[in-house]
Amino acid sequence: MELQLSGEQKLILESAQRFTAEEYTFEKRRQSVAQGVTVNRSNWNKLAELGWFGIGVPEEVGGFNGSTIENTLIAECLGKAQALEPYTMCAVLPARILAAVLDNEAAQQAIADLISGEKLFAAAFSEPISRGDMTAIKTTASRTTEGWTLSGRKTLVVGGDVADMVLVTAKAAGAAAPEGLCLFLVDAKTAGLTTDGDRLVDWTSGVDLVFEGCKLPADALLTSGEDALALLQAALDAASVVLCAEAVGAIEGAIEATAPYIKERKQYGVTLSSFQALQHRMADMAMELVLARSAVMVALQALANAEPIERSAKVAGCKAFVTRIGKWATSQGIQLHGGYGVTEEYRVGQFYKRLLVIDALFGRQEFQLERYTDWMLSQLEGRLHGN
């Protein structure tokens, strides 16, 4: 085991730090938000040019190798820079899914388009009843003579408003979820596919996708059944960890916005930073940051080594922990800014809102904790039966 970044990983981190520091300013972000832009395609293309979309994708399917570790380094920088661009949800996640679909021409073309930035991909796997469990879905796919008809509603589809292509899960009509789970690759311009919703509370992209009798060709089905489930779970686990890294970036960003603020701001003739209550608060925030980053590493370790059930459990544990402490730490950034903290004119509040969105993606705490608990108890099975 080596817990230090390799030389190559360091280079990726440094380039991500440099790029985000130069490209992302709060002013530019505010402009995009005011104009209603969720994903700026020219920024998106710049991320593609940096090669970030192929990282974590094996060379044999057109990627640049590397692992989720590198994805987390990039995501952390983007989280800290408050990038609106959905790197985790529209690059890492669909790339993982597509790369795992073997021997499928459409998927291979798609992954090339994704990595080059030519096309933007969204993944539509969640529905109101899912709450993290991707097998709890109602969208149905019915066989027709020409292919498939898809009907249903997907929620929290990041990139759904701007995507060229959408990866969609559905249940084959008449079948129950794991066996009947189908994964489709759908052109966003398909007739019958519409969006509902505006964007997310942190101003990033996210909408409902509504499928009303969408007719898909037979080869739109990429995979199904247990294979689909295993492949999607692995991809969602990896993306979940990358999302947690974004949260780590947001926590760090909130800390870096707040420390100088309270050193500067005076009340009662002294700086706010002279109050011990606030010194301790910031010390606690710093402690949470250290632990959050370590929690991401615990999950990365599970991604690298653990069997699927344990892997998913540890990822869930990481997500539950990082979002809980992340919401707290970023909310304290607001608290220490006083009234200024609750305004759109100060950047600190955006970190908190980002955490609120991260909390919702891939299922919230009750789901994540229960998944972890189930696994933890399963480890004790022998002992429990002994009693």
Place this chain on the structure above:
Amino acid sequence: MNFEPDSADQRFREEVRAFLKAELPSDMAARGRSGFLSERDDALAWQKILAKKGWSVAHWPVEYGGPRWTARQRYIFDEECYLAGAPVTNIGGIGLVGPVIYTFGSPEQKERFLPGIRDGNTFWVQGFSEPSAGSDLAALRTSAVRDGDDYIVNGQKIWTSHGKFGDWNFLLVRTDTTVKKQAGISFLLLDIKTPGVTVRPIQSLEGSHHLAEVFYDNVRVPVANRIGEENKGWDYTKFLLFNERAFYGAEAPALKRYLQKIKHLSSLERAGSEPLIRRPTFATRLAEMEIEVAAIDMTVSRVIAHGLDDRNGGAAVGSILKARGTELAQRLTDMLVEVAGDYGAYYYPDTNDEASLRNQSFAGPEYAPGLMAELVYRRAASIYGGANEVQRNIVAKMLFGF
């Protein structure tokens, strides 16, 4: 101590419920329950309905239109209104400046201003905080200089809640710069349409514009609109801030409404095939919060029943309730957003504020808009009314003399 239910209180509760059922318009109640803040029209319209019944200024003395209720009855009234979704009335008028006027104002001021507040004709907004005078309010710098029968006011206020709705503004100004900062402050009442006043809304994190900056550029305020004596404004302010904390600090009725809403919605919402409320970790967290809400509610009841004593925190209890009540409200609204699942992350424009959007339909369940706004808004509750850190300083000082 005994816990026999009080039948008079129970009858009163029934009476309030019957009134709300008959008089609270259902569209208004839907907006009140949504989580978005009440806006001017609803606040004043509801105030008018209450005034007709003689219930609009629950804690005012009878001679100014109060209904002669006991503290317990007022609490029951607030709670029932909240649970029914009644709009929040103009607290700046009824809760804050009204009592200052009837306690310290001149007979002319009482006659001129109190009826408008009581009957829901004027909307009052509070101009205390300034960019560099927040927690340290006494450091305020907006100046008022005598010129004949007027003061000329110059300066800036910030965080004026509902600033854009204001008809009248009560504000603190510096009238003496040569003395200790608390000793040079006066309390003025200002018609916001006076030339030289500019209101600039501030966008807050949830997307709405309920806060404002107010700029004063050579604004003339008649000396007759000063409360009490010149340079005694700080005394009136302490009185007002005490009321703010005591009456609005814990917001126990709001806590109960959150619980009610979480239970209701999480029974409807499905996690897979089962109701969300059946999820063990979810239910356990909710149970913990319900237990704490009951303790806060009992603390408020103890204060109402026998005032302050050394078993309920004494004079520190206002700060105790403010800090713990707001923090619990933050946890409860967080859970409320969780109930909405994926839709808890969606942005919904403030349809209370933007009447033109009211007929539009939005993605997700009908109840989803407003939940996130309320959660984000609740972040401010541990900042306004005296930041919770300041409340803890007060508790430490009052209880231990630190």
